Amino acid sequence: MGGKPCVRGLRVTVGMLVSQIGVGRSIDDVLADYPYLEREDVLQALQYAAWLAEGHDITLAIA
Numbered sequence: 001m002g003g004k005p006c007v008r009g010l011r012v013t014v015g016m017l018v019s020q021i022g023v024g025r026s027i028d029d030v031l032a033d034y035p036y037l038e039r040e041d042v043l044q045a046l047q048y049a050a051w052l053a054e055g056h057d058i059t060l061a062i063a
Contacts, residue, residue: 017045
């Protein structure tokens with residue numbers, strides 16, 4: 001997924017989920033579209049997006 005943050009290693013990005021909520025879809029709507037996700041996955045994605053919006057830096061190890 002091009003290095004974008006994903007939910008539990010699935011091919012669903014945080015941005016995809018946040019965008020869906022941002023256009024007014026409910027969590028239940030999102031879960032219906034992605035039946036392999038759990039409510040907690042969507043909530044964690046929203047928390048992560050909020051954390052990023054606060055301007056926190058993430059330090060990554062160089063492999």
